[in-house]
Amino acid sequence: MSRPQCARCHRPTSHxxxxxxxxxxxxTxxxxxQHPSEVGxxxxxxxxxxxxxxxxxxxxxxxxxxxxxxLNLPGYQARLLFPADxxxxxxxxxxxxxxxxxVVPDGTWRKARKLLHLNPLLAALPRVTLDDGGISRYRLRKAPSAGALSTVEAITQALQVLEAPTSFEPLLKPFEALIEGQIAAMGQEIFQRNHGDEHLG
Known part of the structure; x- marks a missing residue:
């Protein structure tokens, strides 16, 4: 039987x-x-x-x-947050x-590229990127490359740049609690053995 879930954040009600x-x-x-594989x-x-x-x-x-x-939202100019030369x-x-x-595609790099391939309007958008050097706080998986960030981190960083000096750091509070909860659930010893020598970025 599945645990009761919060209807808003989709986390177990206990978390x-x-x-x-x-x-x-x-x-902005x-x-x-979001690719459907990310929903659950x-x-x-x-x-x-x-x-x-x-x-x-x-x-x-x-x-x-x-x-x-x-994409055709009056008063805004659409840009795709995705790497390109x-x-x-x-x-x-x-x-x-x-x-x-x-516009932010959410999925693994492979799934995000698939979204672009399946939606030519998306692929045709002018692209923007973040400066290299962002360090992810996502300590539960190894980044595919330096500067790779989770979706919420990339959005936070993008807004910090665009709307400086406004701070969007509060966006990361639930994310950090989520990471801490996952580490606590697996146990510190297992976390250190599997992830302790890895860092993202």
Whole structure:
């Protein structure tokens, strides 16, 4: 029998994170496109980001039939947060800048690339990236490359750059509690043996 689950954060009610989830305003609109394989993941950080940001939307799927509507949001210019040779590093807004609709694919690198392949409108968006050097706090798995961040970390870092000096650090509080809970559940000895000599970034 499955354990009772919080309807909002989808965590077991005994480990509900809602008390730690902030309610942050942002000039940037964040659109999270989540691969279905991520929905049931214990560390669903895209959901945490969507819950913590008032100006965010989470859409689950592989082919997004209404993508044109989602991307053509009046008052925003859509940009895809995803690596590419011609991707522009994010910079702080100037007062006259139109805010971004920051589109963030959520999934493994392979699944995220599949989302781009299946949704040509998504793949055609101008791309933006974060400066290298971000250190992930995601201590439960090894990063595929230096600077690889979880979804909520990438969004937090992006907003910190775009909307400086506003702090979006509170977005990471439920994420950090989630990581601590996972480590506690596996036991410190197993964590050290499996992950103690690894670090992300």
């Amino acid at each position: 509900c994170l809602c008390a730690l989830i902030p309610s942050l305003d942002s000039r 609109r964040v659109l999270l496109l 993941h214990a560390l669903n950080t895209a959901r945490l980001a969507a819950l913590g940001l008032n100006n965010a939307q989470l859409v689950v799927g592989e082919v997004f039939e209404d993508l044109a509507t989602l 011609d991707a522009q590093p994010l910079q702080a807004y100037a007062p006259e800048d139109q805010p971004l609709l920051l």
